[in-house]
Structures are given as structure tokens and as C-alpha cells.
Amino acid sequence: MNCFVGVDLGSTTTKAVVLDEKSEVLGRGITNSRSNYDLAAEVARTEAFASARFRLLQREVERGAGGQALGRLLAAFRLEQMLVQLASLGARINDEIERSIAPALCRGASERVGEIFRRLAGEEEERFRDPNPPERSDFFRDAAGSAYARLAEEVAQPSGVSFDLLVGLYDKCIVRVENEPLELGFREHIGKALARAGGHGPMRAAVDAAVGAELAVRGTVGTGYGRARLPFPKEQIRSEILCHGLGAHVLFPGTRTVLDIGGQDTKAIQVDPQGIVTAFQMNDRCAAGCGRYLGYIADEMNMGLHELGPLALSSRRPVKINSTCTVFAGAELRERLSLGERREDIVAGLHRAVILRAMSLLARSGGIEDEFTFTGGVARNPAAVLALEGLVAQNYGAKKINISPDSIYTGALGAAHFALRGAAA
Amino acid sequence: MAEVEKDRSMELQKQMLAEHFRRLEAAPETGEPVIYTFVPGNLTELVRSFGALPVLPEINALQSAMRGKSQAYIAAAEKAGHSEDVCSYVKCDIGMSMAGNIGPTGTRLPKPDLLLLSYTGCYTFMKWFELLRERYGCPTVFLQVPYQGDGRETPAQRAYVARQIRETLIPALEKVTGRRYDEERLRENLARSAASEEDLVAVLQSARRAPSPIDAYFGAVYYVGPIFSAFRGTEEGAAYYRALRREVEERIARGEGPVTPAGRLDCQKYRLVVEGPPNWTHFREFWRMFAEEGAVVVASTYSKVGGTYDFGFRHDPSDPLGTMADYCSGCYTNLNLPSRVEMLVRYVEDYRADGFLVHSVKSCNSFSAGQLTILREVERRTGVPGAFIESDLVDARYFSAANLKNRLESYFQMLEARRGAVAAGVRA
Numbered sequence: 001m002n003c004f005v006g007v008d009l010g011s012t013t014t015k016a017v018v019l020d021e022k023s024e025v026l027g028r029g030i031t032n033s034r035s036n037y038d039l040a041a042e043v044a045r046t047e048a049f050a051s052a053r054f055r056l057l058q059r060e061v062e063r064g065a066g067g068q069a070l071g072r073l074l075a076a077f078r079l080e081q082m083l084v085q086l087a088s089l090g091a092r093i094n095d096e097i098e099r100s101i102a103p104a105l106c107r108g109a110s111e112r113v114g115e116i117f118r119r120l121a122g123e124e125e126e127r128f129r130d131p132n133p134p135e136r137s138d139f140f141r142d143a144a145g146s147a148y149a150r151l152a153e154e155v156a157q158p159s160g161v162s163f164d165l166l167v168g169l170y171d172k173c174i175v176r177v178e179n180e181p182l183e184l185g186f187r188e189h190i191g192k193a194l195a196r197a198g199g200h201g202p203m204r205a206a207v208d209a210a211v212g213a214e215l216a217v218r219g220t221v222g223t224g225y226g227r228a229r230l231p232f233p234k235e236q237i238r239s240e241i242l243c244h245g246l247g248a249h250v251l252f253p254g255t256r257t258v259l260d261i262g263g264q265d266t267k268a269i270q271v272d273p274q275g276i277v278t279a280f281q282m283n284d285r286c287a288a289g290c291g292r293y294l295g296y297i298a299d300e301m302n303m304g305l306h307e308l309g310p311l312a313l314s315s316r317r318p319v320k321i322n323s324t325c326t327v328f329a330g331a332e333l334r335e336r337l338s339l340g341e342r343r344e345d346i347v348a349g350l351h352r353a354v355i356l357r358a359m360s361l362l363a364r365s366g367g368i369e370d371e372f373t374f375t376g377g378v379a380r381n382p383a384a385v386l387a388l389e390g391l392v393a394q395n396y397g398a399k400k401i402n403i404s405p406d407s408i409y410t411g412a413l414g415a416a417h418f419a420l421r422g423a424a425a
Numbered sequence: 426m427a428e429v430e431k432d433r434s435m436e437l438q439k440q441m442l443a444e445h446f447r448r449l450e451a452a453p454e455t456g457e458p459v460i461y462t463f464v465p466g467n468l469t470e471l472v473r474s475f476g477a478l479p480v481l482p483e484i485n486a487l488q489s490a491m492r493g494k495s496q497a498y499i500a501a502a503e504k505a506g507h508s509e510d511v512c513s514y515v516k517c518d519i520g521m522s523m524a525g526n527i528g529p530t531g532t533r534l535p536k537p538d539l540l541l542l543s544y545t546g547c548y549t550f551m552k553w554f555e556l557l558r559e560r561y562g563c564p565t566v567f568l569q570v571p572y573q574g575d576g577r578e579t580p581a582q583r584a585y586v587a588r589q590i591r592e593t594l595i596p597a598l599e600k601v602t603g604r605r606y607d608e609e610r611l612r613e614n615l616a617r618s619a620a621s622e623e624d625l626v627a628v629l630q631s632a633r634r635a636p637s638p639i640d641a642y643f644g645a646v647y648y649v650g651p652i653f654s655a656f657r658g659t660e661e662g663a664a665y666y667r668a669l670r671r672e673v674e675e676r677i678a679r680g681e682g683p684v685t686p687a688g689r690l691d692c693q694k695y696r697l698v699v700e701g702p703p704n705w706t707h708f709r710e711f712w713r714m715f716a717e718e719g720a721v722v723v724a725s726t727y728s729k730v731g732g733t734y735d736f737g738f739r740h741d742p743s744d745p746l747g748t749m750a751d752y753c754s755g756c757y758t759n760l761n762l763p764s765r766v767e768m769l770v771r772y773v774e775d776y777r778a779d780g781f782l783v784h785s786v787k788s789c790n791s792f793s794a795g796q797l798t799i800l801r802e803v804e805r806r807t808g809v810p811g812a813f814i815e816s817d818l819v820d821a822r823y824f825s826a827a828n829l830k831n832r833l834e835s836y837f838q839m840l841e842a843r844r845g846a847v848a849a850g851v852r853a
Contacts, residue, residue: 225827225831238838239831239834239835239838239839240831240835241835241838241839242835242838242839242842276839276842276843276845277835277839277842277843278810278839278843279804279810279811279812280812280835280836280839281813282828282831282832364797364813366801
């Protein structure tokens with residue numbers, strides 16, 4: 001099967017999308033960019049191809065075994081990937097203990113870490129057995145990190161192998177794990193996953209077909225902040241402005257205005273009926289009011305980024321925030337708290353401030369035309385969406401606002417479509 | 426490192442500048458009077474007719490920036506209490522004078538005998554000279570030049586400026602230089618100016634050709650250097666413009682494009698009109714971002730910042746004071762927004778541009794105020810897509826190479842995609 005790949009190297013996350021010849025999305029992959037664009041691109045691509053093979057598998061299985069069985073297989077596959085990464089992390093932490101921990105603590109630290117990893121693996125097995133596991137981050141660093149910290153607290157000793165020592169080991173080693181290429185692909189793990197999920201005859205045949213399917217890449221286009229790092233010739237690199245415009249057009253063909261709020265930039269884009277960009281504006285070099293700002297706020301409040309929006313939604317009286325300076329985000333927050341403002345009201349005000357900044361860029365790019373598509377990581381945040389809806393209605397009247405659950409992939413989707421168009425031309 | 430390819434005219438200009446700075450350094454011994462003045466609406470012919478040497482502080486600032494010296498000067502000025510938000514030309518100049526007034530070429534600049542402000546459109550200029558007056562304790566002449574709010578200079582405004590030149594400036598120059606006003610000498614200077622202006626306009630308008638033999642923004646910065654600074658009306662200035670015109674004509678004959686930091690730009694994919702001054706701290710890197718994408722600038726407003734010749738103005742030796750009044754009033758930033766829009770629309774049309782780009786600098790309100798309105802209006806009237814990028818004149822902290830490159834590449838790809846879409850529409 002011929003396929004086309006789009007890779008979007010964002011400042012925070014790297015995304016990949018695989019299309020088939022009929023421009024249907026076969027697979028998507030995402031990873032954190034970890035200041036190593038080459039590796040991030042490779043990981044996202046591997047993920048996208050694994051998910052593409054699942055899509056092929058799904059097509060096969062839907063004819064025979066049914067959707068539920070496939071869900072179990074996917075969970076088993078994710079478990080296998082997780083176990084490989086945990087094993088790598090555990091090995092690196094053990095190396096680090098031998099290298100840098102005082103001999104008196106060495107054995108104790110080894111035992112505690114061994115205990116943490118036994119429990120981590122156990123929790124992963126448990127998660128696999130749970131038919132409705134709780135939501136968690138897509139990224140190994142976040143998912144493993146929060147569990148590790150919780151378990152470290154449980155196993156740490158008041159004197160001796162302390163919590164700080166254990167967490168310090170994690171911090172040192174997670175970066176190394178992220179920066180080593182691991183075999184996480186479909187073909188590497190699907191066999192074990194199938195055994196674990198208890199695949200029967202038709203499923204096994206479908207898996208064999210998906211493993212054996214040839215996915216021939218006929219075109220690749222790269223985009224995003226780190227695109228210059230992609231190992232492609234210049235003709236295969238497109239600006240993220242064009243890719244977001246086209247991606248939004250593909251998701252919602254009626255799109256005329258696109259707002260993308262990513263990790264460190266915000267883009268306001270106008271497109272014509274074919275998805276070709278006619279005007280655009282981006283924030284200046286400062287990342288004020290971008291996704292990263294909300295990330296810092298979440299860190300300051302000791303919360304997960306995904307918890308920030310729901311907290312803001314519980315506000316009844318949003319505070320007026322003037323500064324969206326990312327550097328001063330913490331100072332702004334503490335100042336408001338010291339004035340006695342409620343957390344949810346401050347956070348709601350911060351979301352509004354982010355959107356106000358985006359509104360100014362939209363105005364500069366030529367305003368908002370129907371239909372209006374909101375993309376990027378921040379489009380996943382319900383409080384940001386609520387603030388946007390209010391300000392759009394207030395400034396431009398009723399407009400149809402589109403948000404796709406896959407909006408974070410918009411740039412990569414646009415890039416994949418450019419790859420497809422390029423091959424067709 | 427490969428040798429940088431440069432035009433002959435650039436070498437010639439470099440020699441002229443070196444010689445000028447050498448004379449300035451020697452001025453305390455030779456007794457040549459020194460007058461500090463600004464580029465917009467400068468009265469070089471008159472200054473020179475009194476045997477005085479002009480110093481252009483903003484040119485020194487931009488040249489310091491091109492030589493990588495501006496950041497230390499700006500830091501020194503900020504340390505002395507000037508806010509981060511003050512125009513970076515001012516801070517660069519103040520920092521330079523605090524560091525011993527060593528000019529961009531490494532020679533010492535003399536103290537001014539007179540500060541001459543012949544353009545009031547920039548409020549910062551006034552404050553700048555107030556600071557220099559405080560520092561040097563020298564006399565100051567301050568001409569009131571009315572803003573062209575209705576888009577044209579009225580006879581009363583013209584007479585008002587001419588009267589100030591006659592009644593205030595000329596007596597001050599006589600006093601400072603110890604020489605009598607010599608109108609014949611002034612007329613000779615003005616006649617040489619007009620000849621240079623004729624040559625410059627021919628050079629700038631050569632960009633109507635495709636391929637364009639010049640880059641009318643980055644390249645034009647060099648072309649306008651002598652005429653906007655110390656050399657307008659001088660023998661060497663006139664010789665420079667004759668040589669420049671020949672050089673460009675030779676390029677036309679050979680069908681060549683301009684020399685850029687990315688080599689000779691013969692294959693020109695995009696023809697642009699640019700509004701706003703360039704960045705000086707990363708001048709060649711900035712230019713390269715255009716040249717590497719095959720973008721050539723065919724017309725710019727910055728190359729009119731010292732005077733707008735391409736719509737017909739020439740210095741007129743038969744009416745020395747009136748023509749100088751016209752010149753003071755007609756510099757680009759003294760024009761109202763509709764006039765600026767009109768000028769840009771004509772550029773887009775006359776030079777058959779594919780795109781219109783605004784480079785907005787943090788330092789300069791005279792340029793920046795209204796630029797978004799200008800962008801929208803020019804887009805609306807010409808149908809040519811515009812783009813907006815931002816940095817600064819001489820403060821490197823505001824120049825983000827990755828951001829600018831990102832936006833420029835996006836813009837060029839957008840022009841390409843739209844071109845493709847139009848072609849597809851035509852085929853359909």
C-alpha cells in the first residue's frame with residue numbers, strides 16, 4: 001500500500017500522520033520534542049506507523065473478530081511498549097546508582113529502586129486488566145514520572161535512601177531514556193501483545209496480514225519549528241503556516257480562518273476555499289500567551305496541564321489578568337494569590353488573557369471569517385475554548401467554531417496532504 | 426571563509442567614508458567646523474557651502490551596529506538610565522559618545538560646533554539633541570518643519586521653512602563657521618545634488634526590469650548612503666552616482682541581477698515592495714533570508730527616508746531656499762498615511778510586485794505607527810498579499826533569526842501556493 005507521511009516538529013511535541021492514497025488517515029503518532037528533534041521525529045513516525053498498522057488490522061478484524069478484541073490487543077501492545085521503556089529506565093537508574101551513589105547507600109538504593117520498578121510493572125499489568133483505565137498523559141516521561149514519584153514516596157526511608165535521592169535518580173535518567181532509540185514499533189511488539197491478549201485464529205491471521213502489509217512511503221513532508229532538522233531535501237519542507245491552513249481545511253472544508261495556539265507560538269491564518277493561505281500573523285519572539293504559559297502556570301500550581309482547564313471552568317468570577325508574560329507567569333500567580341483571589345478565578349483569568357492575545361493576532365491577520373477553526377494543543381483546553389467562544393461572539397458575532405479532537409495533529413495532517421499532492425503533481 | 430563578493434560602488438563608498446571620518450578626526454586641528462544633523466530633510470548643501478563637515482548620528486549608530494558594536498553602546502546608555510523602550514539609535518549614539526566618541530570606522534569623532542535639527546517629524550530627534558546639547562554645550566538650531574497632514578506642502582508652509590533657513594539658520598552658520606553666506610557656492614552644490622538625484626532615480630527605477638539589476642531595499646541602503654548623508658552636493662558624491670549608474674547599466678546590459686550575501690541573484694522568484702527600515706545588527710543575515718529564497722526587493726520606502734526623488738523632486742539651484750524647504754518637508758516620514766499608502770500602491774503596480782512586506786522596527790514610531798493600516802490598505806487596493814515582520818534597528822535583542830526566517834519562508838511559500846492556485850484557476 002502506498003502511503004504519505006507528514007511530520008510536524010513542534011517546540012513542545014512532535015507529531016506524525018500517515019495517509020493512504022485515498023487521503024484517509026491511517027495512523028498518528030505523537031511524542032515530546034525533548035530538545036532532540038531528530039529522535040522526536042523518528043519516535044513520532046514509528047508511533048504513526050504502529051497506529052497505521054493497527055488501522056489496517058482494524059479493517060481486517062472488523063470483518064471477522066469484532067472491535068472489542070482489537071481494543072484488548074491495542075491495550076496489550078501499549079503495555080508491551082511501556083514495559084520496554086520501564087526496563088530501560090530501570091537499567092539506567094541502576095547504572096547511575098553504581099556510578100554516583102555513596103557505597104553506604106548503594107545497596108539500599110538498589111533495593112528501593114528495584115521495589116519501585118516491581119510495583120510500576122505491577123501497576124501496568126493492573127491497568128491492562130482494567131477495562132476502563134483512568135486517563136493519563138500520552139508521554140512516557142509524564143506517565144512514568146508521576147507513578148515513580150508516588151512510589152518513591154512510599155518506599156523512601158526517613159534516614160538513608162531519601163525521596164529526594166530517588167527522584168534525583170529519575171530526573172537524571174529519564175532524559176537518557178528519552179534520547180535513546182528504542183524498538184517500539186508494531187512488528188517488535190505485536191506478537192507478545194497478541195499472546196497476552198489471547199488472540200484466536202482470525203485475529204492472528206489479521207495480525208499476520210497487518211505485519212506483512214507493505215507500507216511504501218511515496219512522499220514525506222516535514223513542518224514545524226524544528227523542520228530545518230529534518231533529514232529531507234528543502235522541497236519536502238513546508239512552513240507550518242501553510243500546513244496548518246491546509247490541515248484545518250482538510251478537517252473542516254468550510255474553514256476560512258484558523259487559530260493555532262501551540263507550545264511557543266500562536267498563529268492566526270486566513271485561507272481560501274482550497275485551503276491556500278492568503279494572510280497570516282504570528283506572535284513575536286516572546287512566547288507570552290502561548291501553550292507554554294499555561295504549562296508554567298500548571299507547574300506553579302503543582303497541577304497537571306490537563307487539570308488546568310477544568311479548574312478554570314469552576315470559576316464564577318474570573319480575575320482580570322494583564323500580563324501573559326511566560327517568564328513572569330509565576331510572579332503574576334503568586335501576586336494574585338497574595339491578594340486573596342481564588343485559584344479557579346485566577347486560572348480562568350489567565351485563560352482569558354491567553355485568548356485576548358490571540359484575538360489581537362486574529363485582528364491583525366484580517367479578522368475572523370466563517371468558519372473558524374481552532375487548532376493546536378490549547379484547543380484541547382475547555383476553558384480556553386470557552387473564553388474564545390465568548391470573545392469571538394463579542395467581537396465578530398455568531399461564527400461557526402470548529403474544534404477537532406485531533407486538532408493537535410493539524411500541522412502534520414496538512415504536511416501529509418502536501419506530500420500526497422506533491423506525489424500527484 | 427570565501428571572499429565576500431562586493432560591487433565596485435561599495436568599495437568606492439567605503440573609501441569615501443574612510444576619508445570623511447579621517448577629516449572629521451582631524452577637524453580639531455584643521456579647524457573645519459563640524460555640524461551634527463539628521464538624515465531626514467538634511468541640508469547638506471548648505472552646511473557644505475559654509476565649509477563645514479556634517480556628522481549624522483543615526484548613520485553612525487547603524488554603522489556601529491553593522492560592525493557589531495551597538496550592543497555595548499546600548500548597554501552603556503541603559504546603565505546611564507535610558508529606558509529599554511527608548512529608540513535604539515539614540516542609545517547607541519549616547520553610548521558611543523560616552524565611550525569616547527569613537528566612530529564606526531575606529532576614528533574619533535569631533536565635538537559638534539552646532540546641532541542642526543531640520544526635521545521635526547521625529548520627536549525623539551529633539552530629545553536626542555537636547556541630550557547632546559547638554560553634553561557638548563554647543564548652540565542648537567531647530568527648524569520647525571510642518572507635517573504634511575493634508576498630503577502636500579502648502580505655499581505658506583514652504584515660505585515658513587524658507588524664512589527660518591534665511592533668518593535663523595544662515596546667521597547661526599555664519600557665526601559658527603566665521604564665513605559669509607555664499608549663495609553661488611550653494612547653487613553649485615544644489616546643481617550637483619540634482620545631477621546625483623537624476624542618477625539615483627535611474628538606478629532605483631532600473632528595478633522595474635525583470636530580472637531586476639538591483640535590490641531596492643538591502644542594496645539600495647548602500648546606494649542612498651552618500652546622498653542621504655555627508656556627500657550630497659559634493660564632487661565626490663556626484664562622481665559616486667555617475668559610477669553607480671554605469672555599474673547598474675552594465676549589469677542591465679549583461680542581464681544580471683544584484684550581488685547579494687547569497688551570491689548573484691539572477692533567478693528572481695519573488696519581486697517585493699518593502700516598507701520600513703532594515704535591521705542593522707544582522708543586516709547581511711537578514712538580506713540572505715530573502716536572497717536564498719530568490720526574493721528581490723524592487724522598491725522600498727526606506728530608500729526614500731532622506732528624500733523622495735522618484736516622484737519628480739530635484740533640488741533646484743534657481744531657488745535655493747525654497748528648494749531646501751521642499752526637501753525638508755518631503756521626506757518620507759513627514760508624509761501622511763494616505764500619501765504613504767499611495768506611494769506603496771504605485772510601487773506595487775509600477776514595479777509589478779508579487780508581494781508587499783512590512784518590516785516594523787520597535788524603535789521608530791515615525792515609521793511604525795499606522796503600518797498595519799497601511800498593510801491592509803495596500804493589500805486591498807492592489808490585491809497583492811502582504812506580510813508583517815518585526816525586529817529593531819540596532820538592538821540585537823529584538824532580532825530573532827529563527828522567527829523571522831520562519832515567517833519569511835511561510836510568506837514566500839504562501840506566494841508560491843497562491844501563484845499555483847491562480848494558475849490552476851486560469852487553466853480551469
